[in-house]
Amino acid sequence: RLSIGGEPWRPWMSIVVIAAYLAFFPIAIGMLRGLQAPSAASVELLRSCSAGWWATLTRLRFPAAVPSLIPALRLAAAAAVIGAIVAEISTGTAGGIGRQIIVFSQQATGDSARLYAAVLAAALLGVVLTALVGLVELALRRYSHPPGTGTASEGR
Template identity: 65%
Template sequence: MFSAVVGLVVLVALWEGYKAVGNPDGTVLLGVRVLPRADDLSMPHVWDMLQRLGRPELTGGRPVWQVVLSASLFTLGITAVGFVAGAVIGLLLAVAMQRFRIVERGLLPYVILSQTVPLVALAPLIAGWGGTIWPEWMTVALIAAYLAFFPVAVGMLRGLQSPQAAGVELMRSYAAGWWRTLLKLRFPASLPYLFPALRLAGAAAVVGAVVGEISTGTRGGIGRLIIEYSREATSDPAKVYTAMLGAALLGLVVAALVSLLELPLMRHRRRVSVVTM
């Protein structure tokens, strides 16, 4: 938590510092803009964004912060569905690849290759598959799951393969089968690999949900709100950044929830390690 606050303070300082000394027209090198414009239209002050959160979205309407919060909660629900689905798929794939070497050799390249498909092209395809069978939000959840399964599958596979040969041989000497070895040895050893992968999966699920909402036009979420607010970028630039701030905070919330899940399991693992020693 402390590091997150420090990181936020540093980000604000860098933003305001560049705005104070940066070129309003941007820095151009060999005809290519290498640094963004520092004018109020492109980079409004942080306090202007915060003030805009407290003002009504439209005349007589709700404050912007309420609209952003409602949209973020909508996207959070979709992200949670996609994250859980992606994590379960990733775990199952990792277990299958660890159990059968031929599955790892045949499947892992395609798992890696799957992440090269552009989401902008994938979203309409998934929406077309669903048609009227499932609601729009489920298409967005599938896109989030598509991005979330990859880090879990790769990280968990590495974790399941991390036990030393001596530990595996010890389990065999106890006549422990594959399933018991998985539960008693491989899965506990994989926890330090699993939770960083889950944090990456959470961030990827947020990105997938936001991009999916933008690509499919799903209403009610923060992705759609970014599109709607971007139409007012020339007249109300701070309003655009309020939606982006909501998306960024959504990613932090998902990462924090994963960290809360990590604490009891890792504490139990450390306790078991101490007792074993």
């Protein structure tokens, strides 16, 4: 039997791994694209001011990555919800939304309201995660500026 840190592997852990795996790649690619977004002249300017690696990351690269990171987070939220639902179906975990959709779709001839309730619960979960990404976007709004309008710190 598989165990991590003395804890036995539980079926829900497989679901978490699959959802995290599907969410990781959009975030990693969006963040990498954003971290490489600053022009060479901007990076060189910070180097000429004796800015170290950490200062360059926090003052230039991370603010430049925010406009690429927000859409990646939205995509990752949708992928994680879909991945969790599909993982619940394939692992046979009882009680999850995905498993409920399968069970209620097999019984849809008698009571289709349960099937629609499970599908609406899945949609609501997606809406909640999208709203959480919206809150992150509001928190990082000061860094989101259209390209070509200058830096985020101008006018402050």
